[in-house]
Amino acid sequence: MSVSEAEDVLSVAAGWRAEGEEVALATVTETWGSSPRPAGSQMAVTAGGRMAGSVSGGCIEGAVADAALQTIRSGTPQLLDFGVSNERAWEVGLACGGKLKVFVERLS
Amino acid sequence: MTPEILRALTDARTAGRPVVLATRLPGGEQTLLPDASAAPALNAAAERALDADASGTVTVEGTPWFLHAHNPKPRLVVVGAVHIAQALVPMAAQLGLSVTVVDPRRAFATGERFPDVTISTDWPDEALDALRPDRRTAVVTLTHDPKLDDPALDRALKSPAFYIGALGSRRTHAARLARLRELGHGEAALARIRGPVGLKIEAVTAPEIALSILAEFVALRRGAELARPGLSGRAQPTKALPEPVESAAEGA
Structure with a gap:
């Protein structure tokens, strides 16, 4: 797979789903300040641990992957809030100082 | 995302047809726009998102929606x-x-x-x-x-x-x-x-x-400032395609 194909996270996620994988899709819905990726940036995660794309410069991908696995299990979408005012953001280290919201949903 | 929405979105992208995936926040109900049965204000916001080639969250008639613009490739x-x-x-x-x-x-x-x-x-x-x-x-x-x-x-x-x-x-x-x-x-x-x-x-x-x-x-x-060919001064930034909502990587 080429890099440009890998950037098309939605197609990758749909392909994984078609293969029978349990897939969650995370999408940046809103950003403030110096967030590294614009709204619409996506990351796909499977129950088996495959990952594609990104929602930040690497700061919050781990936390988003945890939430994605939760959403795969529960089926309930989540709207995650990362920012300097958020204690969790400090934990996961949003070093850029930006704020962003990420919507996590399961591909049913 | 339901299989029906995913299929319709994939079909539109494959056909090179501009569409917006609208997600109601925080619940996650989804619809593809433009759609004749959607609120006119929501369709209008979707048109603006496609025109600006930018995704983002908007509030329409008191409801927050994430509008994900899917334009064909340049x-x-x-x-x-x-x-x-x-x-x-x-x-x-x-x-x-x-x-x-x-x-x-x-x-x-x-x-x-x-x-x-x-x-x-x-x-x-x-x-x-x-x-x-x-x-x-x-x-x-x-x-x-x-x-x-x-x-x-x-x-x-x-x-x-x-x-x-x-x-x-x-x-x-x-x-x-x-x-x-x-x-x-x-x-x-x-x-x-x-x-x-x-x-x-x-x-x-x-x-x-x-x-x-x-x-x-x-x-x-992306609207960067460029010198025009053949001119000594610097030109105003040219914004032929609208910029994404945030600039990339700054301070990351």
């Missing part, structure tokens, strides 16, 4: 199936462009030289008429041959293409502009042509020239 029309084009085409594909190579010289425009790309062996003016460049299209001429480059540039100037570039030295470019003037193009139209094409990075090899062309393409697309 297009690059390369006139001249030459050596530089062989370097340019795969790099452009990496940048997410949908590329067409135009060259009526069938010895050059072969599938072996240009795998995995659309090739047109029509005469460049006819090829451009068929491709109908829009404001998400870039046209670059690389043949050095006026009888191939000129008809392509003539058609590109009559289109809203957001990037028009022509390979050739300053002297070649001056002669080219004189010929295009004779075809009736005014100075404002001619100033749209980036010639000599590409950012000035002293490129020598074919991949370096391809890099300089694509760097200029990105700069114009």
